[in-house]
Amino acid sequence: xxxxxxxxxxxxxxxxxxxxxxxxxxxxxxxxxxxxxxxxxxxxxxxxxxxxxxxxxxxxxxxxxxxxxxxxxxxxxxxxxxxxxxxxxxxxxxxxxxxxxxxxxxxxxxxxxxxxxxxxxxxxxxxxxxxxxxxxxxxxxxxxxxxxxxxxxxxxxxxxxxxxxxxxxxxxxxxxxxxxxxxxxxxxxxxxxxxxxxxxxxxxxxxxxxxxxxxxxxxxxxxxxxxxxxxxxxxxxxxxxxxxxxxxxxxxxxxxxxxxxxxxxxxxxxxxxxxxxx
Numbered sequence: 001x002x003x004x005x006x007x008x009x010x011x012x013x014x015x016x017x018x019x020x021x022x023x024x025x026x027x028x029x030x031x032x033x034x035x036x037x038x039x040x041x042x043x044x045x046x047x048x049x050x051x052x053x054x055x056x057x058x059x060x061x062x063x064x065x066x067x068x069x070x071x072x073x074x075x076x077x078x079x080x081x082x083x084x085x086x087x088x089x090x091x092x093x094x095x096x097x098x099x100x101x102x103x104x105x106x107x108x109x110x111x112x113x114x115x116x117x118x119x120x121x122x123x124x125x126x127x128x129x130x131x132x133x134x135x136x137x138x139x140x141x142x143x144x145x146x147x148x149x150x151x152x153x154x155x156x157x158x159x160x161x162x163x164x165x166x167x168x169x170x171x172x173x174x175x176x177x178x179x180x181x182x183x184x185x186x187x188x189x190x191x192x193x194x195x196x197x198x199x200x201x202x203x204x205x206x207x208x209x210x211x212x213x214x215x216x217x218x219x220x221x222x223x224x225x226x227x228x229x230x231x232x233x234x235x236x237x238x239x240x241x242x243x244x245x246x247x248x249x250x251x252x253x254x255x256x257x258x259x260x261x262x263x264x265x266x267x268x269x270x271x272x273x274x275x276x277x278x
Contacts, residue, residue: 001190002042002064002152003072009059011037012230019232022219023178026193027232028201028250029223034230035194038223039154042192043092044077091153093143112141115173119166136161140170144177147189153177159197171203175213198251209241222247 001023007016012034027035041062062077116122121134140158147153159167178188195201201220208215220235220243236244 001150002192004063004065005038005042006061006063007038007041008061010041010062012225012228013037013041014229016232019221020219020234021190021192023188023217024174024191024193024204024213025219025221026195026201026204027221027223028195030196033223033225035223036156037230039092039156039192039194042090042154045075045090091143091147091151093140093153093155093158109145111145112138115141115169118172119162119169121166133161133163133166137166137170141173144173144189144191147177149189152190152192155191155193157195158193159195159200164197164199167197167199168203171200172207175204175207178217179213196251205237205241205243207241208237208239215239215241222250 002021004021005016005019007013007019009015016038027038029035042064044062045064060078063074064077065072065074113122116134116137119137121131121137140155143153143155158170162170174191174193176188178191193200204213204218204220207213208218215237218237220237222233222235224231224233233245233247235247238244
């Protein structure tokens, strides 16, 4: 499992600083804030990507650390060097570019059927009858269920084509994928996700509050642009599922509207309670 990374001079990133990676790591942020670049930089750990590395801007550097077989392994990559060998098993899923080219897993698979049903996307009997949302969900579930044990999977905007309920259930599927089996016989996979789904974040917070997953098994970040450069802010998630440093306008005005509506309703109830009854 990848445990940390640091990226310097790569696209919009001048220097991410040390970034802690957990079994389930999610990068939130608007489009164009550098989320995808983090995954593209990690992809360069593949020895076959040496030409792509050589073409990076001067000063490019990537430091990655992961745990493998109880040992701590580190790698440094720069424009002048390529990785000596393959790193931890990495799988990258671009849901837009690759979605229609990935073999469709069987909807009859019990695990796939379970999650599709929970998402409200029970698949028809034939692939030709499968809707876009169900097909997209099947692709995602296929990757989650078939990723190498102990490996790492990067998911780029997995919430695309899914309605909010399905996005929330997707968060549960991600939690299930990263957790060990009930018998503890083997580790789950590590999931690194880039997303702008409020429903996914809300479900993760709920599961922490319910003690389904401890907060230390999650790492949540917000990507932003400050001038021409990207910046990363870690969200502090406590044991009750609260984010202690909630960023302003993280999901636009939706959360602002919900908060304002709740406060307005509370004030109206208080005012009505004080009014003399006829």
